[in-house]
Amino acid sequence: MVDDEGARESEFDWRVPASIPLPVEPEDNPMTEAKFQLGRHLFYDARLSVNGEISCASCHHQSKAFSDGIQRPVGATGEVHPRNSQSLTNSAYFNNLTWGNPALATIEQQIMLPLFGDNPIEHGIDESNFEQIIMTVQADETYQRLFLNAFPEQDDPLWGDLAWDNVVKAIGSFVRGMTSFNSAFDRGELSASARRGEALFNSERLECFHCHDGYNFSDATIDRGVAFLEPKFHNTGLYNIDGMGAYPEPNTGRHEVTGNPDHMGQFRTPSLRNVAVTAPYNHDGSVATLEEVIRNYARGGRVIATGENAGDGRISPFKDGVLVPFRISDAEVDDLVAFLESLTDHNFLTDPRFSNPWESTGENL
Amino acid sequence: MMLTLTGRLQTLGVVSGAKILGRTFCGFMAAGLSYAPHVSAHFIPDEGAGTQVDAAVVATWRSASVVDQYEFWQIPGTLMGGDAYPVTSGLSVDEVTVKAARRVDANTFVKLGLGVHQGGSQSGDEHQSVTVEHASLGFICCETTGLGVGEIAAEFVAEIGVLSAAFTPELLSHRSTASFSEPSLIADVFFGRHFHDQGARVWLHETAGWSVGAEIWQGKAFPSTEGGDGGAWDVFARYQFDRDKLNMTLGGWWYTADAQSRADHRYGGGHQHTPVAPPGESASQFPDIRYTGDVVLLGVDASMAYQWTAASSMGVQLSWAQLTMDGALHDSGGREAALEADQYAVWVQPYLKWQQHNLAVRVERLVADNRLSGASAATLGESAGALNVSGHTPQRASLAWTYQWRPQTAFRTEWIQDETLEDAQSRFTVGVIWHGSLLSGGHSHGGY
Numbered sequence: 001m002v003d004d005e006g007a008r009e010s011e012f013d014w015r016v017p018a019s020i021p022l023p024v025e026p027e028d029n030p031m032t033e034a035k036f037q038l039g040r041h042l043f044y045d046a047r048l049s050v051n052g053e054i055s056c057a058s059c060h061h062q063s064k065a066f067s068d069g070i071q072r073p074v075g076a077t078g079e080v081h082p083r084n085s086q087s088l089t090n091s092a093y094f095n096n097l098t099w100g101n102p103a104l105a106t107i108e109q110q111i112m113l114p115l116f117g118d119n120p121i122e123h124g125i126d127e128s129n130f131e132q133i134i135m136t137v138q139a140d141e142t143y144q145r146l147f148l149n150a151f152p153e154q155d156d157p158l159w160g161d162l163a164w165d166n167v168v169k170a171i172g173s174f175v176r177g178m179t180s181f182n183s184a185f186d187r188g189e190l191s192a193s194a195r196r197g198e199a200l201f202n203s204e205r206l207e208c209f210h211c212h213d214g215y216n217f218s219d220a221t222i223d224r225g226v227a228f229l230e231p232k233f234h235n236t237g238l239y240n241i242d243g244m245g246a247y248p249e250p251n252t253g254r255h256e257v258t259g260n261p262d263h264m265g266q267f268r269t270p271s272l273r274n275v276a277v278t279a280p281y282n283h284d285g286s287v288a289t290l291e292e293v294i295r296n297y298a299r300g301g302r303v304i305a306t307g308e309n310a311g312d313g314r315i316s317p318f319k320d321g322v323l324v325p326f327r328i329s330d331a332e333v334d335d336l337v338a339f340l341e342s343l344t345d346h347n348f349l350t351d352p353r354f355s356n357p358w359e360s361t362g363e364n365l
Numbered sequence: 366m367m368l369t370l371t372g373r374l375q376t377l378g379v380v381s382g383a384k385i386l387g388r389t390f391c392g393f394m395a396a397g398l399s400y401a402p403h404v405s406a407h408f409i410p411d412e413g414a415g416t417q418v419d420a421a422v423v424a425t426w427r428s429a430s431v432v433d434q435y436e437f438w439q440i441p442g443t444l445m446g447g448d449a450y451p452v453t454s455g456l457s458v459d460e461v462t463v464k465a466a467r468r469v470d471a472n473t474f475v476k477l478g479l480g481v482h483q484g485g486s487q488s489g490d491e492h493q494s495v496t497v498e499h500a501s502l503g504f505i506c507c508e509t510t511g512l513g514v515g516e517i518a519a520e521f522v523a524e525i526g527v528l529s530a531a532f533t534p535e536l537l538s539h540r541s542t543a544s545f546s547e548p549s550l551i552a553d554v555f556f557g558r559h560f561h562d563q564g565a566r567v568w569l570h571e572t573a574g575w576s577v578g579a580e581i582w583q584g585k586a587f588p589s590t591e592g593g594d595g596g597a598w599d600v601f602a603r604y605q606f607d608r609d610k611l612n613m614t615l616g617g618w619w620y621t622a623d624a625q626s627r628a629d630h631r632y633g634g635g636h637q638h639t640p641v642a643p644p645g646e647s648a649s650q651f652p653d654i655r656y657t658g659d660v661v662l663l664g665v666d667a668s669m670a671y672q673w674t675a676a677s678s679m680g681v682q683l684s685w686a687q688l689t690m691d692g693a694l695h696d697s698g699g700r701e702a703a704l705e706a707d708q709y710a711v712w713v714q715p716y717l718k719w720q721q722h723n724l725a726v727r728v729e730r731l732v733a734d735n736r737l738s739g740a741s742a743a744t745l746g747e748s749a750g751a752l753n754v755s756g757h758t759p760q761r762a763s764l765a766w767t768y769q770w771r772p773q774t775a776f777r778t779e780w781i782q783d784e785t786l787e788d789a790q791s792r793f794t795v796g797v798i799w800h801g802s803l804l805s806g807g808h809s810h811g812g813y
Contacts, residue, residue: 001734001735001736001737002736002737002738002742002743002746002752003736003737003738003739003742004738004739004740004741004742004743005738005739005740005742006740007739007740007741007742007743019744021740021741021744202650209650213698214698219698221698222699223740224740224741225700225701225702225739225740225741225744225745226698226699226700226741227699227700227701228699229698229699230699
């Protein structure tokens with residue numbers, strides 16, 4: 001007899017297979033389809049920026065599993081972000097958001113950074129322009145209807161004091177609803193090469209699955225069944241610019257937030273779902289291909305021979321202990337890449353449910 | 366054979382009644398086989414007998430494996446572990462044991478036993494390390510102080526060291542002494558097949574038919590864990606009745622253990638990986654689900670034997686055990702689900718012995734009623750094996766014929782209808798058993 005204490009209950013259709021636990025819903029922002037649809041409109045709306053040119057979708061393209069395909073994105077004011085745009089695939093399942101901030105535990109908290117943050121500036125919304133920006137939203141009849149549907153418990157969800165709070169919650173609901181579990185791997189349709197790659201992935205030699213474990217291929221995965229999960233961050237030996245394990249500023253990962261020297265170069269394990277379409281890789285987009293990522297791991301870290309970031313990441317004192325060099329043939333690299341490609345959910349990349357709603361209305365924002 | 370010897374020794378006045386009962390206790394699990402061990406786990410060597418060393422080797426060929434090489438043996442509704450590895454097709458050395466015992470003086474004895482048992486893993490690696498099954502020091506007390514009943518003196522025994530459990534004869538079931546080459550479901554599911562642990566035992570040893578005692582364990586043996594709140598203890602009582610050609614034994618026991626993050630060490634519990642399957646086959650990673658909580662077992666063992674001639678006997682044995690668990694399943698990802706389990710298993714084993722032939726039948730059944738709660742109940746329950754979705758009731762029927770070719774050598778063949786898993790399977794076995802004395806110390810005991 002099993003009593004899951006409501007773990008499969010939700011007002012929202014998560015479109016998650018029965019074998020996958022449902023994500024946690026914040027008590028102050030339970031999932032609804034109406035909020036999801038409002039958030040979808042806001043996600044693709046470039047009016048939510050200082051210059052009317054940057055939307056969430058500017059750096060998160062559906063065809064790239066909501067990453068952007070470039071090394072580092074550029075914000076509304078031209079500032080280059082120090083980090084690579086992460087895929088938003090299954091964001092609902094991460095116990096902390098962004099690459100290296102252990103304090104960001106909810107999507108709603110994270111969304112505040114690109115909208116209102118100034119280091120770096122992304123959307124560029126601040127005290128000088130936020131009233132004007134929300135007025136453009138208030139003036140749109142589509143939003144007037146969507147806000148009322150999304151927040152029926154509020155008298156004035158679009159014009160009241162909670163308008164920006166509602167914007168954040170709605171975008172959070174849309175991002176949280178981006179679930180993806182329909183890859184060839186999920187369907188058990190692996191090619192022979194991908195099967196060999198799967199065995200390598202889980203092998204004693206490569207050790208990949210220690211960090212990329214579980215149904216979301218990340219040890220930073222949380223769901224309704226997880227009572228508590230320690231923040232998990234890893235230094236993969238990508239840099240060692242001073243011979244003492246330092247990463248280039250300001251990209252020092254968890255250390256950047258905690259100031260703890262032992263946290264130097266530690267980043268959260270990204271999910272590998274849809275990883276084949278989210279190049280370039282690593283926290284700063286400095287690795288162009290999956291093959292290159294694999295070969296860095298095979299060497300036990302990355303060696304940069306010249307330039308300002310020169311250093312031998314293999315001997316970083318902060319490198320995670322699980323990262324030891326291994327031998328791998330070219331054919332095995334191909335097999336491993338084939339396995340990683342089998343994690344692509346092609347339906348997720350084209351599903352109209354996650355697409356730009358303004359395009360269907362003729363308003364391409 | 367055992368009863369015949371008992372009567373003969375009593376007639377000759379060679380040993381006391383208490384010591385005779387000691388020999389027959391050892392023979393409970395032997396199901397009347399004539400190669401019952403000299404130096405069993407609970408054997409107390411006689412004074413002046415010198416050092417006694419016994420050895421046994423059991424090799425068995427099986428027609429089929431209970432699960433495929435890259436699958437886990439997980440009986441539905443149970444949390445297995447310990448050394449309960451699945452049997453595999455082909456030839457397998459099921460057991461190699463060497464046991465020694467010596468009576469140091471009137472009140473002190475020492476025992477040492479080494480064992481290698483059939484293992485096997487999902488990856489095909491054999492798990493056949495040498496295990497110290499007994500390494501103990503024993504003290505006998507008060508044998509002549511008049512605490513006994515009638516003419517028979519009470520014998521109190523204290524033992525400390527690495528011990529084998531005495532609380533149930535189920536755990537004495539070495540394949541060289543049992544009728545069957547495969548341990549019972551009670552032994553495999555509830556105790557992980559073997560029970561050897563550091564601990565201490567105090568018992569009234571086979572006095573006027575009674576054996577009553579208590580044991581305390583460090584907790585290394587499944588279903589317990591050591592350290593922290595881990596550990597286990599048990600109490601037991603057993604009465605043996607001998608009258609003419611009839612021998613009966615009835616025993617009961619109660620065992621309680623604490624488990625802390627207990628793993629199924631057959632496949633998990635440490636650094637683990639998906640086994641690498643050859644092309645065309647697949648293997649999956651074992652879900653390392655742990656159990657933390659209480660484990661309580663109680664059981665009843667009974668046997669009855671009738672020996673109508675010197676070379677023929679018949680009897681029946683029965684064992685029933687109930688397991689309750691109250692704790693939580695959890696994993697490394699922070700998932701947790703409460704588990705309350707009530708499970709029982711029973712087997713009945715009639716046998717018929719005629720000259721060198723022993724024919725035994727064993728019928729087993731296991732029923733699990735588990736209640737899981739929590740957001741991860743379904744996920745963890747299914748991964749750990751506690752979730753018996755189909756309601757399957759594991760059961761197994763075995764038939765064994767053993768031919769005692771020489772005093773120390775026997776051949777055994779078995780047919781097994783195995784329905785412990787949802788896919789039923791029939792298999793047969795052919796095996797050889799060698800069990801003999803390497804060093805008798807100039808003083809012979811037992812049935813050959």
